[in-house]
Amino acid sequence: MSSSRRGPEQPGPRRILRTQTAGNLGESIFDSEVVPSSLNEIAPILRVANEVESINPRVAYLCRFYAFEKAHRLDPTSSGRGVRQFKTALLQRLERENDPTLKGRVKQSDAREMQSFYQHYYRKYIQALQNAADKADRAQLTKAYQTAAVLFEVLKAVNLTQSLDVDQEILETHNKVEEKTKIYVPYNILPLDPDSANQAIMQYPEIRAAVYALRNTRGLPWPKDHKKKPDEDLLDWLQAMFGFQKDNVSNQREHLILLLANVHIRQFPRPDQQPKLDERALNEVMKKLFKNYKKWCKYLNRKSSLWLPTIQQEVQQRKLLYMGLYLLIWGEAANLRFMPECLCYIYHHMAFELYGMLAGNVSPMTGENIKPAYGGDEEAFLRKVVTPIYLVIKQEAERSKAEKSKHSHWRNYDDLNEYFW
Numbered sequence: 001m002s003s004s005r006r007g008p009e010q011p012g013p014r015r016i017l018r019t020q021t022a023g024n025l026g027e028s029i030f031d032s033e034v035v036p037s038s039l040n041e042i043a044p045i046l047r048v049a050n051e052v053e054s055i056n057p058r059v060a061y062l063c064r065f066y067a068f069e070k071a072h073r074l075d076p077t078s079s080g081r082g083v084r085q086f087k088t089a090l091l092q093r094l095e096r097e098n099d100p101t102l103k104g105r106v107k108q109s110d111a112r113e114m115q116s117f118y119q120h121y122y123r124k125y126i127q128a129l130q131n132a133a134d135k136a137d138r139a140q141l142t143k144a145y146q147t148a149a150v151l152f153e154v155l156k157a158v159n160l161t162q163s164l165d166v167d168q169e170i171l172e173t174h175n176k177v178e179e180k181t182k183i184y185v186p187y188n189i190l191p192l193d194p195d196s197a198n199q200a201i202m203q204y205p206e207i208r209a210a211v212y213a214l215r216n217t218r219g220l221p222w223p224k225d226h227k228k229k230p231d232e233d234l235l236d237w238l239q240a241m242f243g244f245q246k247d248n249v250s251n252q253r254e255h256l257i258l259l260l261a262n263v264h265i266r267q268f269p270r271p272d273q274q275p276k277l278d279e280r281a282l283n284e285v286m287k288k289l290f291k292n293y294k295k296w297c298k299y300l301n302r303k304s305s306l307w308l309p310t311i312q313q314e315v316q317q318r319k320l321l322y323m324g325l326y327l328l329i330w331g332e333a334a335n336l337r338f339m340p341e342c343l344c345y346i347y348h349h350m351a352f353e354l355y356g357m358l359a360g361n362v363s364p365m366t367g368e369n370i371k372p373a374y375g376g377d378e379e380a381f382l383r384k385v386v387t388p389i390y391l392v393i394k395q396e397a398e399r400s401k402a403e404k405s406k407h408s409h410w411r412n413y414d415d416l417n418e419y420f421w
Contacts, residue, residue, distance in 0.1 A: 016245050016247045016248040016251065016331065016332065034082070034086065035086065036080055036081060036082040036083050036086055037080075037081070038074065038075055038080035038081070038083060039071050039074055039075065039080070039083060039086065041070065041074060042067040042070050042071050042074075044146070044150055045063050045064075045066060045067040045070070045150055045153075045154065046063070046064065046067050047150075048063055048147050048150040048151065048154075049061075049063035049064045049067070051147060052117070052121075052147075052151075055117075056113075056117050057097070057100070057101045057104055058101040058102065058104060058105045058110070058113055059113065059114060059117045059151075059154075060101075061094065061097050061098065061101040062110055062113075062114060062154055062158055063150070063151075063154050064090065064093065064094060064097075065094055066153075066154045066157050066158070067090070068087065068090050068091060068094060069157070071083070071086070071087055071090070072087065109162060109164075110158050110162065111155075111158050111159045111161075111162045111164045114151070114154065114155040114158050114159070115155060115159075115166070115167060115170055117151070118148070118151050118152060118155055118170060118173070119169075119170065119173070121144075121147070121148060121151060122148060122173050122177070125144045125147075125148075126141070126144050126145065126148060126177070129141045129144060138184075138191050138196060138199055141184060142184040142185070142186065145177055145180050145181045145184050146181065146184075148174075148177045148181075149177060149178065149181050152170075152174045152177065155170070180195075183195060185250070187250070187254070188251070188254055189201070189254055189258065190202065190207070190254050190257060190258070192211070192231075192253065192254070194230055194231060204261065204265075205275065206260075206261035206262075206264040206265045207257065207261050208275040209260075209261070209264060209275045209276055209277045209278070210256070210257040210258075210260040210261050210264070210277055211233075211257060211275075212275045212276070212277070213260075213276075213277040213282075213316060213320060214233040214234050214235065214253070214256070214257065214320060214324075215231060215232070215233045215234075216234070216316075216317050217232055217233065217234060217236075217237055218317070219314070219317075220234075220237050220358075221357060221358075221360065222237065222240060223240055223241070226240055233253070234317065234320050234321055234324055235249050235252060235253045235256070235324050235328070236249065237321075238321065238324050238325055238328055239328075241354075241357060241371070241372070241376055242325070242328070242350065242372055242376050242380070242381055243372070243374075243375070243376045243377050243378055243379055243380030243381050244328045244331075244332060244379075244381050245332060245379055245381075245382060248328060248331040248332050249328065251331055252324065252327040252328050252330075252331045255327055255331075256320075256323060256324060256327055259285050260277060260281055260282065260285055263281040263284050263285050264277065264278050264281035267280050267281055277316065279316070282316060282319055282320075283319075285323065286319055286322070286323055289323055289326055289327075290304075290306065290322075290326070292340055292344065293326075293344050293347060293348070296341055296344040296345075296348075296421075297344075297348070299421065300421070302348070304348075305347075305348050305349075305351035305352045305354075305355065306322055306351065307355050309358075318358070321354060321358075322351060322354070325347070325350060325351060325354055326347055326351075328381075329343060329346055329347055329350065329381075330343065332381055332382055332386055333386060334386065334390070335390060335393060336386060336389060336390065338413040338417075339413055339416060339417040339420070340417070341417050341418075341420040341421055342389065342416070342417055342419075342420045344420065345420040346385065349373070350372065353370065353371075353372050353373065356370045357370055357371075392416065393413070393416065396410050396411045396412070396416070400412075
């Protein structure tokens, strides 16, 4: 059993967010503004304001003005922590910058200024990067699309204030940007969107082999209301069936591909260069991932839930599903990772449910294909599995602090973990 003596910690279950790690992370994002957590929706707008200020100070002012209005809508009474001070500081800055930026405005109105700058930004930055797609930094293009999306949001607000319709040409440009923004999402190491197949890292045979294997979704029973998207893979199916968070799925997709590729590349004799995952690499990664789970099963004298099909063509897909499920559980476990046997218990039952789904088992109550015990709707795993267990941990931690009692009167991670031995 892999466990160590630890006292309770407090952060708790949380939503997983994907952030752009490539690019210049050293630059100051908000200057002197510190955005309160309750107003995090305006952070991208202020980031864009800082980005375009050197090019067009009036557009930067309009972005900040829109951010101020949005902050007021989000918290009209300024009751959130730090909101009143933040809004006051931002308002004072807007009052200082209004007249100077107005004098430097090129067009006759703010609406025209925004439209002109939006077209300029699209031509100079996005089109230029697209035309040099084989040389361009993928992170720069992603950032440019995100900036353009924010600029259009501000443009719409300014035009609405001045009762001016948005030009048709700009609407068409925005439709192109919106379509690409859905594709060009933040990533850590691997750009897995359809437009990134020509990126150097995606040309490695080991990466291509792992990606190709994960995209084998043949025979999987998708939910009836599922909307198909390009390049769906096994982790998309696990998300749809078990209710994992979207960004957790993105993180663990990269994680699993890199685990497989790193082991694949070290195989000797070297596998051929075809996009086919080496079975030795697959088995080695699986052995490492499930080492503690198999010890747990042996300790409790339970049969493992890692049941493989008799049809050889389906074995690789099943192994990848088992590994993907384990990583997705681990990715959302947060503080539950300090209770490894608890994770084994959760995985044991969810892997059994996975087997039932793939076997086509039908619920005797509804007559539909079997679903997870907790339902499997959006973000259900976080809300219905992780959070309830964490609340018990939190309660015990509060008891230990409030009562200053002996350890025999409250439980820490190890004590709770023993319930799952």
